[in-house]
Amino acid sequence: MNTMITVEDLTFELRRSERRRTIGITIGRQGELIVSAPTDCPQDVIEQVAREKYGWIAAKLARKEMLFRPPATKTFVDGEGFYYLGRSYRLRIIQVASDDRSTPSLSLHKDRFLLRSDVVERGEEQFVQWYIQQGYQWLQQRIDAFAYRIDAHPQGIKVQTLGYRWGSCTHSNILYFHWRVILLPLPMIDYIVVHELVHLHERNHTPAFWDRVERAMPDYRERKRWLAENGSRF
Numbered sequence: 001m002n003t004m005i006t007v008e009d010l011t012f013e014l015r016r017s018e019r020r021r022t023i024g025i026t027i028g029r030q031g032e033l034i035v036s037a038p039t040d041c042p043q044d045v046i047e048q049v050a051r052e053k054y055g056w057i058a059a060k061l062a063r064k065e066m067l068f069r070p071p072a073t074k075t076f077v078d079g080e081g082f083y084y085l086g087r088s089y090r091l092r093i094i095q096v097a098s099d100d101r102s103t104p105s106l107s108l109h110k111d112r113f114l115l116r117s118d119v120v121e122r123g124e125e126q127f128v129q130w131y132i133q134q135g136y137q138w139l140q141q142r143i144d145a146f147a148y149r150i151d152a153h154p155q156g157i158k159v160q161t162l163g164y165r166w167g168s169c170t171h172s173n174i175l176y177f178h179w180r181v182i183l184l185p186l187p188m189i190d191y192i193v194v195h196e197l198v199h200l201h202e203r204n205h206t207p208a209f210w211d212r213v214e215r216a217m218p219d220y221r222e223r224k225r226w227l228a229e230n231g232s233r234f
Contacts, residue, residue, distance in 0.1 A: 005035070005043065007050040010057060014046065023049045027060050029164050076123030082113055083234055084134070086185025089113050093120060106130045128161075128179060135159040135182040142186075142193045143175070150216050152200040166192045166227075169199035183234040184227075191223035 003014045012025075012033040023037045023046055037046050050057075074080060081088040091113045096103045098118055105119045106126040119126055136159050147153050155173040162168060162178040169175055175196045181189055194217050202209035213220050 005047065005050075007047050007054070010050070010054070012050060014043075016041070025050065025053055025057065027057065031061055031164075033057065074124065074127075076115065076120050082127065083183035084108065084131075085138075085182065086188070091115060093117050131179045131182050132159045135177060135179050138182055138189065139177055139193065142190055143197065146190070146194055146197055146216060150194065150197045150201075150212065152197040154197070154200060166231075167196040169196050169203070173200055180234055184231075187223055188227050191217060191220055191227065194220070 005012050005014050010033055012035040015034060015036045016039045017036065018039045020036055020038045023035065023041065026034045026036070028034060035046060035050060074082070076091065076093075078091060078093050080091045082091060083089075089108065089111060092115070094103070094114050095117050100116075103116060105116050106129075107114050115123060115126065136157070139157055139159065143154065143157065154169075154175045156175075158174060158176045159179050159181075160176065162176060165176075165178060166181055167175065167177045177192070177196070181192055184192075194213060198209055198212045198216070201212060217223070
């Protein structure tokens with residue numbers, strides 16, 4: 001049975017295994033801390049390793065919090081800014097007749113987002129739906145642009161809310177993307193697409209994984225760093 005241990009102000013799930021020969025620390029998607037160790041390893045040794053890794057763990061947790069910090073709450077008023085493909089567009093509330101069926105609930109026209117006044121109370125829902133629709137179009141286009149270069153062909157894509165993740169790859173070779181990906185600049189979208197396509201070959205972030213990413217995108221480190229430093233804006 002797995003147990004919990006506390007080192008300084010950090011709590012870890014301790015997983016012991018007869019097959020392990022070393023102590024390893026991982027940070028889960030939601031920030032959970034896991035320390036894996038051999039069955040016969042003394043707990044004080046495990047705790048010492050965790051203490052030595054404290055700075056590294058704290059930095060990783062801080063980056064995860066920064067990257068996925070909830071954006072400021074939107075109020076859906078005239079002049080409010082909304083991101084799309086890395087650029088902020090101002091919102092304009094338009095008045096239409098309640099029986100008007102020709103004017104879309106939300107559209108992007110001449111550098112402005114246009115939102116019908118009769119759906120303002122459901123503004124968040126309207127934007128998420130719009131981003132998802134655009135996400136399918138853009139992401140499929142970018143996947144097609146890189147698929148043959150990487151020799152990776154997913155079975156399909158899904159665009160939805162993914163919590164802490166920008167994207168993920170399932171064992172059935174379906175790629176999932178957070179709808180917020182479409183808010184990012186195109187170079188960052190391409191990095192996320194390449195990252196997930198490479199997962200079709202390499203499931204884990206091994207040296208072989210990053211070698212494949214670099215072959216497809218030689219400047220991936222700069223894009224990855226930009227995303228870590230600026231992702232919370234989106």
